[in-house]
Amino acid sequence: MHTLEDDHHSIFRSFQTVVETMTTTGYGADAPWETPWMNALVVGMQLSGIAIGFFTLRVLIIPLFKRTPVSLADRLTPKDDHVVICEYRQDSELLLDELERLGIDYVLIDSDEDEAKRLSDAGYQAIVGDPEDAETLREASIEDATLAITDAGDRNASVVLNAHALNEDLRVVSLTESSRRNRALERIGVDRVVSPHVLIGRRLAHKATPGAEVPSGTSVGEEVEVGEFLVRRESPLHGVEVRETPFFERPRITLVAGWIDGELRLPPAPTDRLTPNAVLVVAGPPEVIDEARDAVSVPGVLTARDPSEVIVAGTGEGGRAAIDALPDDAAVTAIDVEEREEVDVVGDVGDPETLEAAGIEDATALIVAVDDDATALLAIALARSLAEDVEILARVTEDGQVRTAFEAGADYALSIQRATARLLARDVHGEETVSPVGQVRLVRTDGDPFAGRTLEDANAGGETDLDRDADWVVVGVERDGAFRTDASTEIEADDVVVIAGTDESVGELERTVAT
Structure with missing residues (x-):
């Protein structure tokens, strides 16, 4: 100011002017400036002040707040008679949405800090911590809970024992990938052990031998069961309307649903025409379902009594469960990339030569039980291209892949994520x-x-x-x-x-x- 404006100030007054610029508080007595160079100097100070402010905010202030510990437990609403989920290795949001839809209070313990924070930020009742740690369990109010769900793999036993130490009356449902662990978990106090792969494998096996035979667990009451009828391509029911089937006019049978052209119809319209591999779901007394089964047990309609040639792709937990659930008179061919005692064809199910070696052209059904969704979808597409008439039943992990499996050529598909969420919701919500x-x-x-x-x-x-x-x-x-x-x-x-x-x-x- 002394050089450019011929305005004399002390060093202290000059320092004050610079501070006013950097803090954007204004000048008052010193503005407006008269010379271009003084204006340029002030503009430079103003811009540098803003730059320094943003730099300080981005480099120092924001990281400091990010490093500040956030207690997700403080976000929890008061809990009582709730469910504590000790890890969940499936799609967490699918289960939590299911519980919230049913009005069930819960707390999810997730050892992954980023995932727990993401869920908490999205409005879910989630905390971060080790479910084996007593303090973490207390943060989830385990003492006031009625049920605990554990999906911690090898740590399931430790989690159950620590949870029971804090709440002796706690009911426990444990998820396990291997049914061989069921007895051990039950011995330490687990009330129910669920193996989704096994349950889905059995379900697919029942689908592969079509008819009105009802899998275990589909009874609505002592006097009523739910049955499924599958129409093969060579069936006389192929092409007829729903109202012309033996199920439509029977007063004691309710036609619940139909899978027609890969689309679920609830209920099917009377004028819907049955296509190859259409599935009709009915409910009624067992004897009436048997009568309906007998009415369609004519040449061209497969029932559970008919021999089948079934290929099982993948001999993991789910594949073995499917093989065990198939009837004794079914001719089973197992495919796997590893050579095992129960494997008939060693090879990649995504290779056409492997499917041909397993007899895909003559098979009545293919059960796809491989662990990788991409491999499963490839196997479905290849099998459909090699055998147009084979019934393809598939298991996928992600719920969003079910529709993709149908588009690839599957006649029936189940998602591990969706099935698991439903099973747990049933246990939490009674029957x-x-x-x-x-x-x-x-x-x-x-x-x-x-x-x-x-x-x-x-x-x-x-x-x-x-x-x-x-x-x-x-x-x-x-x-x-x-x-x-x-x-x-x-x-x-x-x-x-x-x-x-x-x-x-x-x-x-x-x-x-x-x-």
């Missing part, structure tokens, strides 16, 4: 979810919203808030210890109504009923 493994979900709900209507009217629509174009169907009602499926049965307010539908449609229905 509300009847059949959690398959694509169709059956749940029990209150009969009051349907009161005064017959089963036929409830499915056809009427003047209630529940009437809409939705993918769900009323299967029947539980009353006085009996399960009724007759279409003329009038629903009473205190009945328990069994609904079948997709995850989305059942969730929407439950939200509608709740309001």
Whole structure:
């Protein structure tokens, strides 16, 4: 200022001017400047002050806040009678969404700090910590919990013992990849051991030998079962409309769903035509289902009694479970990349020569139980190109790959992530979810919203808030210890109504009923 403006100030006044510039507080007595050079100097100081401010914020301040410990436990809402999830190696959000949809309170313990923080930031009740550590379990309020779910692999036993030390009355459900660990886990206090690979393998095996034979666990009540009928390409039912099948006019059978052209229809329309490998899901008394099975047990329709030539690709836990679940008269050919006692063809299932060596052209069904989704999808596409008529049943890990599996050529596909979430939801929510493994979900709900209507009217629509174009169907009602499926049965307010539908449609229905 002395040189450019001929304005004399002390060194202390000059220092104050520079500080005013750097802190962007303004000048007051010194502005406006008159010479170009003084204006340029002030502009330079202003820009450098802003640059230094941003640099300090980015390099020093923000990292300092990031390094500040954030206690995710402080974000938890008060807990009581809740579920503590001790690690979950599947898709965490899929399970947590399932629990929240059912109104179940929970805390997820995740040892991965980034994943726990991501879930917490997304609004889920998650904390970071070691589920083997007593302090972490206390942060999850394990003492007030009613159920613990463990999916910690080799650490499951340690987690269970530490959890029981803090809550002796705690129920425990453990996930394991190997059913050989079931007995050991049960001995230390695990109430239920779940092996998703085994359950899905068995499910696919039952699908590979089609008919009305019902897999274990699909009973709705003592008097009613859920059966599946699969129509082969050579069946006389091929091309007929649903209303022309033996299931449509039987009053004690409810036609729940149909897989037609790879699309789930709940319920199928009377005019829908059955295509090759279409699957019809029905519910009714076992003897009536047997009668329906006998009605379609004609040449060209395979039933569970017919011999099958089944190829099982992958002999891991799920593949072995599928092999064990197949009937004794089925001719089984096992494929694996490793040579084992139960393996018939050693090779890559993604290689056409391997599938040809296993007899894909003559096989009635191919069960794809490999661990890698990409390999499974490739095997499906190759098998479909080599044998147009073979029934392909596949297991995939990620839920989003189910639709891709159908597009690749699969006739039936199950997701480990979705099936596991459903199984756990059933255990947490009692027996509300009847059949959690398959694509169709059956749940029990209150009969009051349907009161005064017959089963036929409830499915056809009427003047209630529940009437809409939705993918769900009323299967029947539980009353006085009996399960009724007759279409003329009038629903009473205190009945328990069994609904079948997709995850989305059942969730929407439950939200509608709740309001």
